[in-house]
Amino acid sequence: MIVTHIGGPTVLVELGGWRLLTDPTFDPAEGHYRFGWGTSSNKLAGPAVAAADLAPIDAVLLTHDHHGDNLDAAGRALLPSAGAVLTTVSGARRLGLSHARGLTAGSRSLLEAPGKPSIEVTATPARHGPPLSRTIVGDVVGFMLRCNGRVLWITGDTVLHRGLKAVAGRLQVDVAIVHMGGVRFPITGPVRYTLTARRAVDLLTVVRPRVVVPVHYEGWSHFKDGRVAAERAIENAPEEVRRSVRWLPIGEPAHIE
Template sequence: MLVTRIGGPTVLVELESWRILIDPTFDPPGRRYAFALGTSSVKTAGPALTPDEIGPVDLVLVSHDHHADNLDARGRSMLSSAGRVLTTASGARRLSLPHASGLRTGESTLLAGVGRADLQVTATPCRHGPPLSRPLVGDVIGFAIRVAGRPDVALWVSGDTVLTPALHRLVQVLTVDVAIVNAGGVQFGLTGPFRYTMTGSDAVRLIGELRPRVAIPAHYDGWSHFRDGPDGMRAAVRDAPADVRDLIRWLPDGVPVEV
């Protein structure tokens, strides 16, 4: 598997001749984006690669379409050129693209690979905020990808989520090769102490429970609403038990890495 960190949540994965792009964000830095209840965030870092530099994409996974830090204007514009787009059921309706399909948590779809292995993609649970916040923050999913004929999960993408009982239960039953785990510890001044994504210490705890072969931190930098941010992520990895720390792989920007 080749994995290329592009920035924020955006990662390119090359698996079994499939080119899979996760949460495309390609806008330049400096713009402020509005979220719910008057909250907002400024993008502070741009992508390491442009869509043209990435080239053709077979599958785009959009954990949720309604927050610009997971799908921005330039990311949205490249969806039409992708082979397939998978997102939430509500997101697929909003995107209204003929090749976009929606999944609810627990649902799966089979992607036929012509001349390559089929992929099964299953939506995994996310809660993008405190209890009862779903009407405000909207639907979010993660993704578990299995290669046809193999029982284990080749790639798991956490999506934007806090730690929840459903997530703890999930990682107890998954056997995962490569996990991409979002963190950042999102908070807004207007909503006080409430968090909307995992902190670095949360992510490390989850990785310790999951025990993938490789864990890749993602979506922990590049935005002003990350209160835990890169310092929190790196401190959590530094302080983790050695057997957990050894699972975690930091990726350079824009360079394909074999994992």
């Protein structure tokens, strides 16, 4: 498996001959993005790899389509050329693409192509904020991929909640791509909308993947738990969690066995 962290939540995964892209964000830095209900953020860093340099993309794994830090204008322009787009049910409807597939937590979809091993994709639960916030922040999913006996999990933007804990306790994961950052906005005070470093450690203590790749902790002004906070929390984690975390140099392909 080759994993390239392009920036933010955007990751290229090369697996079994497949080229899979998560949450495409390719706009340049310095943009201001509104997320609704008085929340917004500034983009502080552009992508380490241009979208034009990634073709072809066999499938896009889009955790949600309605926030600019997970799908921006340049990322949206890439979607029609991808072989498939897997996202939420509401997102697939909004995108209006014939090759977009909408998934809910627990539902499955199969990626198939001549000469490549099939990939079974299962949507995993995600809640992008505090209890009862779904009607405001919208639907989000994570993705669990099975291919050639290996399991890759992409958490998506989520906090640690009961539904996620229940699923996490049953997962057997080789590689986990974990969205961190501890998103917070001035208008909602201390409320968090993604995993803080401490909550990410709590989740990893349950799941215990062999390799953990942190993403979505940099490049935006609304991240309040950056790499320094994450490293501090991981230093105090169980040894198995500490040994599993792998910080990828942004823009550089990394082989993960």
